[in-house]
Amino acid sequence: MKYRLAMLTALASAGFSAASADASEWGCEVLLCAASSNPSWRGVESCHPPMERLISAMKKPGFSWPTCPEGGAGAPGYEKYAECPAEWSPTAGDNDQRPRAERGQSRCMRAVIQCNGRRRFVGSPNAGGIEITADGVTRVFSRTNACSYIEYTARPLRNDPYHFDINDESTGQSSRFWFNLEK
Secondary structure: OHHHHHHHHHHHHHOOOOOOOOHHHHHHHHHHHHOOEOOEHHHOHHHHHHHHHHHHHHOOOOOOOOOEHHHOEOOOEEOOEOOOOOOOEEEOOOOOOOOHHHHOOOEEEEEEEOOOOOOOOOOOOOOOOEEEOOOOOEEEEOOOOOOEEEEEEEOOEOOOOEEEEEEEOOOOEEEEEEEOOOO
16 A cells, blocks of 8 residues: 555656546546645645646536546545544434435434433423523433433534545555545
8 A cells, every 4th residue: 555655646746737638547646636645635736737627627517527447446435524523423404304315414413311310300491492502512301301311513524525445456455535625
């Protein structure tokens, strides 16, 4: 894998001409530039033409990602949201009316039990209610047990939502390279 990464870095800094590259070469340029992490592709001058060409092409109808079969990667994956904090689980937004497959899991949730074995039932002021904390966490209290509630918070967005998984044929291992397409 180290050899492949060194090769990717060397090719990225060699400065391909995007205008004369065929689709496979362009796909490999995109892969090489996207895999650049320190600096990112924005800090590698030779990466600007192929990546700007990609960004422009993405705006056109019928766009399909240029691929690089030689690099062991096809089109990239996309994950808009980062992982939820520890002890929280991803969930769909509560007011999202889109079909489940389209809406994604835009919030994080966790169940909280705060009474340490002593239950307070319906008489609690929060029974069946909703509370929003100062830091924006929404608490939804149970109607039958005010000791337990569910907390919801916005799921963090990834700074680099696109990723390529590059396979190393010699070891069978795969490495994930995250990137974004903001200029």
